[in-house]
Amino acid sequence: MAEEQPGGSPRADGDGRGDEFEFHTGTIRPSREPDAIEFIEVHKSFGRNHVLRGLNMALPENSISMIIGPSGTGKSVCIKHIVGLLYPDEGDVIVHGKSIPSLSDAELFEARKKFGVLFQDGALFGSLTLWDNIAFPLRQHTEKSEEEIAEIVNRRMREVGLGGEGAKMPNELSGGMRKRAGFARSLVLDPEIVLFDEPDSGLDPVRTALLCELIKEVHAENGGCYVVITHDILSARRVGQHISVLWKGRIVESGPADELFESENPFVRQFLSGASAGPLGME
Amino acid sequence: MVRTAAERAFIPARHVLEEFGDMMILTARTIWSALRPPYPYGGELVSQFLFALRLCWFPLLVSTVCLCYAAPGLQAANFLTLFGALDRLGGFFVLGAIREIGPNVTAIVLAGVAGTAITADLGARKIREELDALQVLGVDPVKNLVVPRFLALMVVTGLFDIYALLFGIFGGILAELVNGQPLGPFWATLFANASTTDLWGSVLKTTIYGAIIAIVCCYKGMSASGGAEGVGRAVNEAVVLAFTAIFAFDYVFTQTLLATHPAILVIK
Numbered sequence: 328m329a330e331e332q333p334g335g336s337p338r339a340d341g342d343g344r345g346d347e348f349e350f351h352t353g354t355i356r357p358s359r360e361p362d363a364i365e366f367i368e369v370h371k372s373f374g375r376n377h378v379l380r381g382l383n384m385a386l387p388e389n390s391i392s393m394i395i396g397p398s399g400t401g402k403s404v405c406i407k408h409i410v411g412l413l414y415p416d417e418g419d420v421i422v423h424g425k426s427i428p429s430l431s432d433a434e435l436f437e438a439r440k441k442f443g444v445l446f447q448d449g450a451l452f453g454s455l456t457l458w459d460n461i462a463f464p465l466r467q468h469t470e471k472s473e474e475e476i477a478e479i480v481n482r483r484m485r486e487v488g489l490g491g492e493g494a495k496m497p498n499e500l501s502g503g504m505r506k507r508a509g510f511a512r513s514l515v516l517d518p519e520i521v522l523f524d525e526p527d528s529g530l531d532p533v534r535t536a537l538l539c540e541l542i543k544e545v546h547a548e549n550g551g552c553y554v555v556i557t558h559d560i561l562s563a564r565r566v567g568q569h570i571s572v573l574w575k576g577r578i579v580e581s582g583p584a585d586e587l588f589e590s591e592n593p594f595v596r597q598f599l600s601g602a603s604a605g606p607l608g609m610e
Numbered sequence: 611m612v613r614t615a616a617e618r619a620f621i622p623a624r625h626v627l628e629e630f631g632d633m634m635i636l637t638a639r640t641i642w643s644a645l646r647p648p649y650p651y652g653g654e655l656v657s658q659f660l661f662a663l664r665l666c667w668f669p670l671l672v673s674t675v676c677l678c679y680a681a682p683g684l685q686a687a688n689f690l691t692l693f694g695a696l697d698r699l700g701g702f703f704v705l706g707a708i709r710e711i712g713p714n715v716t717a718i719v720l721a722g723v724a725g726t727a728i729t730a731d732l733g734a735r736k737i738r739e740e741l742d743a744l745q746v747l748g749v750d751p752v753k754n755l756v757v758p759r760f761l762a763l764m765v766v767t768g769l770f771d772i773y774a775l776l777f778g779i780f781g782g783i784l785a786e787l788v789n790g791q792p793l794g795p796f797w798a799t800l801f802a803n804a805s806t807t808d809l810w811g812s813v814l815k816t817t818i819y820g821a822i823i824a825i826v827c828c829y830k831g832m833s834a835s836g837g838a839e840g841v842g843r844a845v846n847e848a849v850v851l852a853f854t855a856i857f858a859f860d861y862v863f864t865q866t867l868l869a870t871h872p873a874i875l876v877i878k
């Protein structure tokens with residue numbers, strides 16, 4: 328999607344509120360990189376809850392993309408579509424040119440090896456120690472010896488400030504520590520596509536800043552498509568190279584970070600400045 | 611008005627049918643993944659087996675002895691005393707304890723003790739997104755979590771049936787002794803009526819009960835949603851559904867067994 332695109336699809340949602348998408352210009356400002364992940368007209372409902380409503384989103388290769396948007400708009404649902412845990416009701420999700428919903432189980436298994444995912448709540452395995460949790464992907468997917476595994480795991484744990492906590496069980500950790508452990512686990516395989524669901528929530532400001540630095544460092548080292556969901560505009564400013572603003576299951580606007588921070592769109596302006604006055608209320 | 615009433619009846623009915631279909635699919639996938647290599651579930655199978663054994667042996671012992679002593683033991687003994695036919699209690703035990711009470715008490719205890727533990731465990735993992743994380747890391751939850759629980763519960767329930775039969779008969783002996791009867795006639799009528807069909811029928815039935823409990827409880831756990839409260843709801847639904855399914859299956863199985871093996875209908 329290299330050219331400027333007009334607004335979202337004219338598809339009627341049947342809920343009669345015509346101006347619901349008045350701020351959704353759907354402008355996709357061209358980025359300098361090819362797309363690693365594309366959502367094409369994706370619709371997804373849970374019962375009566377129509378979460379994704381014709382989502383068109385492109386996340387570029389070799390950059391750190393931020394997905395930001397109000398709580399409950401379907402950001403986590405997006406991540407689950409990318410890794411094939413949820414299937415779209417309509418539309419397609421394309422990762423590196425392959426349509427994820429149409430992969431067979433075996434192909435999906437292969438495709439998932441290139442993902443590193445940090446789930447919103449860390450998703451550590453409760454029956455394993457912290458150390459075994461972080462070593463799990465290496466044991467599962469590689470033939471590395473225990474010494475090599477130990478070296479990688481110890482390095483990642485030190486990076487996220489959990490060195491020496493390896494013997495603890497996940498339920499003995501604080502929420503922020505679980506988050507950091509999940510973060511370390513998502514990176515041990517040096518994946519090509521990394522999906523972080525709110526890596527910075529539940530962390531103190533200093534740790535958040537350090538984590539942002541770490542994301543940039545790891546990305547500079549490995550490259551690839553990094554997708555970060557966040558509510559923290561400061562983090563978005565610090566690490567974001569590409570930003571997609573999601574609201575009501577569609578893109579309001581997306582593009583390179585510097586351009587988006589200059590956007591004229593009232594919703595984008597409100598959201599990126601965290602102002603209480605603007606199109607978004609508590610509803 | 612009519613439409614909403616119809617919808618109100620229709621939506622839960624459709625939900626029940628969908629759930630039944632999903633469980634059938636889960637059963638098929640479980641059997642298929644159990645048979646197809648690789649077999650990574652050995653360790654989990656042993657630990658689930660020991661877990662069920664540890665949790666259930668005592669509740670089951672108490673339940674079978676007490677129930678068999680009270681229901682066919684004391685009650686039937688009272689009735690048989692009327693005819694001066696207390697020696698027939700052994701024969702009645704074949705019908706009551708071996709064919710019905712043993713298997714059903716085993717199933718109730720296993721569903722209530724081990725089944726709920728499975729639902730709560732898998733439900734908590736679902737809520738914490740552990741199951742999602744496993745899948746993304748290339749671990750199939752059906753093969754690695756459902757299959758070992760399915761096999762372990764089948765084996766444990768089948769074995770526990772024999773254990774329940776032994777303690778059930780012990781309850782009968784207690785009833786005889788309380789009534790001041792010699793045990794000879796009890797054994798005589800017991801063995802006159804018991805056939806190998808009774809024994810294998812009983813074990814086969816409970817083994818299938820184990821499969822039903824495992825599928826229902828795993829399914830409910832893995833489809834839990836809505837936080838900690840959702841796990842509680844899943845456990846509750848799992849127990850209700852498992853009991854219903856067990857008793858429904860009991861009817862079908864008993865009917866089929868009696869029809870195909872008419873010899874066991876004859877009471878000696």
Ligand SMILES: Nc1ncnc2c1ncn2[C@@H]1O[C@H](COP(=O)(O)OP(=O)(O)OP(=O)(O)O)[C@@H](O)[C@H]1O
Pocket residue numbers: 373376378397398399400401402403404405447835
């Ligand atoms: N498995 C599911 N079943 C039913 N509804 C779901 C499921 N997953 C998400 N939803 C619904 O989809 C909507 C979007 O959820 P999602 O978790 O993607 O929000 P989010 O944008 O990540 O919000 P937050 O920033 O608070 O994490 C919510 O209304 C939620 O209730």
Ligand SMILES: [Mg+2]
Pocket residue numbers: 402403404447524
């Ligand atoms: Mg979320």
